[in-house]
Amino acid sequence: MTHVDTPSTVAPVGGPSLPQERRLVTAIPGPKSLELTRRKEQTISGGVGTTIPVYTVAAGGGVLVDVDGNSLIDLGSGIAVTGVGNSAPRVVAAVAAQLAQFTHTCFSVAPYDGYIEVAEALNRLTPGDHAKRSALFNSGAEAVENAVKFARHYTGRQAVLAFDHAYHGRTTLTMGLTAKNLPYKNGFGPFAAEIYRAPLSYPFRDGGLDGVEAAKRVISQVEKQIGANNLAAMIIEPIQGEGGFIVPAAGFLPTLVDWCRANGVVFIADEVQTGFARTGDMFASDHEGIVPDLMVLAKGIAGGLPLSAVTGRAEIMDAPQVGGIGGTYGGNPLACAAALATIDSYESDNLVERAREIGAILTERLSALQAEDARIGEVRGRGAMMAVELVDPATGEPDAALTGRVAAAAHAAGVILLTCGTYGNVIRFLPPLSMPDHLLVEGLQVVADALAAA
Incomplete structure (x- = not known):
């Protein structure tokens, strides 16, 4: 991961030309995002929520760039919308x-x-x-x-x-x-x-x-x-x-x-x-x-x-x-x-096969994590639609609090991560099919680190 001390003053260019890297130049959220959140709270219905309070200026491949110059790994795809990427050339x-x-x-x-x-x-x-x-x-x-x-x-x-x-x-x-x-x-x-x-x-x-x-x-x-x-x-x-x-x-x-x-x-x-x-x-x-x-x-x-x-x-x-x-x-x-x-x-672009390749990486990494951590009750899904259900290892009961801590830690580390589940205890992985392998692997490591620290 590349770090710099100050936000870039150059407006990022969207699409696949964006550097495919996780880059943090401020805390998440940064000062410009915090100001936009303040404006949101004064102008938008309180019933409209956000998963991560960073404000996007460019996105493509497997990253999203915010107003503060941070480049985040996108494991959500706008809730499975941007399968071909956020700004696919076609x-x-x-x-x-x-x-x-x-x-x-x-x-x-x-x-x-x-x-x-x-x-x-x-x-x-x-x-x-x-x-x-x-x-x-x-x-x-x-x-x-x-x-x-x-x-x-x-x-x-x-x-x-x-x-x-x-x-x-x-x-x-x-x-x-x-x-x-x-x-x-x-x-x-x-x-x-x-x-x-x-x-x-x-x-x-x-x-x-x-x-x-x-x-x-x-x-x-x-x-x-x-x-x-x-x-x-x-x-x-x-x-x-x-x-x-x-x-x-x-x-x-x-x-x-x-x-x-x-x-x-x-x-x-x-x-x-x-x-x-x-x-x-x-x-x-x-x-x-x-x-x-x-x-x-x-x-x-x-x-x-x-x-x-x-x-x-x-x-x-x-x-x-x-x-x-x-x-x-x-x-x-x-x-x-x-x-x-x-x-x-x-x-x-044979994206059906690409989804299978992503699924193989997700399954391998998440299954290995499950073998070491009894709090992962199940790894499930298919292709680029995978999830882990987090539980109390002693009882098997859903652990929504743990799920929330892992997601918050991933967000702070520059990875957009979504949760779901009737019991609020499932972390879901929905990377864009345009995401390169190195970003997917890095994003999964961030989630693994967050789980270990939670």
């Missing part, structure tokens, strides 16, 4: 070219070809060779809401099943689908009706229950408490995100898909966090060998620009009346240009 060029043409017409008023091209790409990339349709939106939560709309309209049913530890968004409907109370739901009710919850397959805490038996437990609950004929949709993240990067046991998801097919229930895979090469497959559903009826996509879709989508079976997607689906900004032309360039990067 994305920057595509957005600049579109910006010179027009910024907005509203696709529902005067359409444009970028929206169609994104839909064509999504229909091609997502699992299954059936006829598909897509619709574009702005955020993951908005796409989830519309997936539920598609399912309800198509089936004529109302009930929706979500799972323990789920996270599907912060709108009224998606808060109902989301499991965790704080900070997402507390004080914001009442929530939407006809939402039900079932136990997830959580191998670390399931007492050895295999995936098929865990799925049968869900099916029994649905049949007894809801009734299959009342259930419009079942929605699940193939790997839980905010809930703790929980990977269901083998057989869990395929058994649920088979039951949905047999009972006319729309199976919705929420791949907002798992999609677009993040797990070492283009989508986490690919690894499971499942073909969802609908897929919800966002985050990594457009290199950091706001875009989301629902892609699925043509007969479901075509069910609503004309004009029943849409929105002013959905499929904005700048975001569509970014998405096409981002998808090109995933395919042309």
Whole structure:
């Protein structure tokens, strides 16, 4: 790591040209970031929080540079958004070219070809060779809401099943689908009706229950408490995100898909966090060998620009009346240009394989750490979506306090690190796929040092 005594006075250049190094020239946060935090507190809703109070002026590759000249290793990717990097050259060029043409017409008023091209790409990339349709939106939560709309309209049913530890968004409907109370739901009710919850397959805490038996437990609950004929949709993240990067046991998801097919229930895979090469497959559903009826996509879709989508079976997607689906900004032309360039990067730069390489490094280093530290209860995840669950080694109970100390120490040392989990005791690793190996290894060593010192 390189240290200098005073902040640089030269404005940093973004993108891959940024030096790929961790560099601390002030404490974290530095004086300029502290001043911006003061201004934030005077001008922005107190309900809007930040993970690390440093203010970004440039980012690219695997680093983020703040206003004080510090260069931090980014193990968060803006919560799995910047898989291709924060300023990928293809994305920057595509957005600049579109910006010179027009910024907005509203696709529902005067359409444009970028929206169609994104839909064509999504229909091609997502699992299954059936006829598909897509619709574009702005955020993951908005796409989830519309997936539920598609399912309800198509089936004529109302009930929706979500799972323990789920996270599907912060709108009224998606808060109902989301499991965790704080900070997402507390004080914001009442929530939407006809939402039900079932136990997830959580191998670390399931007492050895295999995936098929865990799925049968869900099916029994649905049949007894809801009734299959009342259930419009079942929605699940193939790997839980905010809930703790929980990977269901083998057989869990395929058994649920088979039951949905047999009972006319729309199976919705929420791949907002798992999609677009993040797990070492283009989508986490690919690894499971499942073909969802609908897929919800966002985050990594457009290199950091706001875009989301629902892609699925043509007969479901075509069910609503004309004009029943849409929105002013959905499929904005700048975001569509970014998405096409981002998808090109995933395919042309072989980023699926890169995610597997990152996953191999993460698994090796974190497993070695687990072997030496009983406070790491489990290492789990796939590809560039890995996590460790921290526990009391004597009882196995979640240790949220330890997790918070480790994250705070990593932040102070110049590593952006995210936590998650229903119990607040999971550290998640979401490096951009553009991160070079040396930065990933250094970032992991900082986390290991923080855990040792905590």
